[in-house]
Amino acid sequence: MPPKQVDISTLDPRQLQSIHEQIQSEMESLAQSSVALQRAAGEYGNSGRALEQLSDQKEDQPMLLPLTSAVYVPGKLASHDSILLDIGTGYFAERTPSQGADFCKRKVNMLKDNLDKIGQAMKEKQQQLTTISQMLQMKIQAAAASQ
Numbered sequence: 001m002p003p004k005q006v007d008i009s010t011l012d013p014r015q016l017q018s019i020h021e022q023i024q025s026e027m028e029s030l031a032q033s034s035v036a037l038q039r040a041a042g043e044y045g046n047s048g049r050a051l052e053q054l055s056d057q058k059e060d061q062p063m064l065l066p067l068t069s070a071v072y073v074p075g076k077l078a079s080h081d082s083i084l085l086d087i088g089t090g091y092f093a094e095r096t097p098s099q100g101a102d103f104c105k106r107k108v109n110m111l112k113d114n115l116d117k118i119g120q121a122m123k124e125k126q127q128q129l130t131t132i133s134q135m136l137q138m139k140i141q142a143a144a145a146s147q
Contacts, residue, residue, distance in 0.1 A: 008135050013143065016136040023132065027125045034118045041111040048104030054080050054097040 008016065057063075057080050064072040084092045085100045095103070 008132060011135075013136060013139045016132055016139065020129065020132045020136060023125055023129045027122060027129070030118050030122050030125065034115060034122070037111050037115050037118065041108050041115070044104045044107040044111065048101045048108065051083065051097045051101040051104065054083070 008019075011019070057077055059077055059079060061077045063075055063077055065075040066072050080097065082094055083097055083100050085095045085103060087093050087103070
């Protein structure tokens with residue numbers, strides 16, 4: 001069911017202000033989602049590039065393994081033929097590095113598509129915000145002129 005449309009010229013200034021605040025809140029939420037998606041796309045991009053370089057590494061090559069984002073332990077590469085890929089919600093799948101890199105590329109593309117949709121939604125919200133602001137300003141000026 002499409003959203004119900006309202007002629008904003010029939011609304012009083014308090015109603016327009018309320019709608020203005022609601023749209024601003026929605027834009028802030030969209031902006032936060034956009035930042036999170038950009039961060040995730042960057043992480044998947046980095047992961048994909050690391051997997052593409054994995055086949056160049058030699059077995060038993062020393063490396064640092066992250067325990068957290070700030071804590072690493074020394075380790076050795078056991079095999080560059082197989083990886084465990086976090087596919088979401090706590091599930092892991094054993095894949096080849098090239099399959100893992102392909103997975104990461106698909107994730108980046110999906111996230112970029114979602115970012116494009118959010119960008120379009122933000123443009124629409126900005127247009128709505130501008131229209132509401134203009135109408136609110138006209139109503140305030142009209143009320144001031146009538147006093």
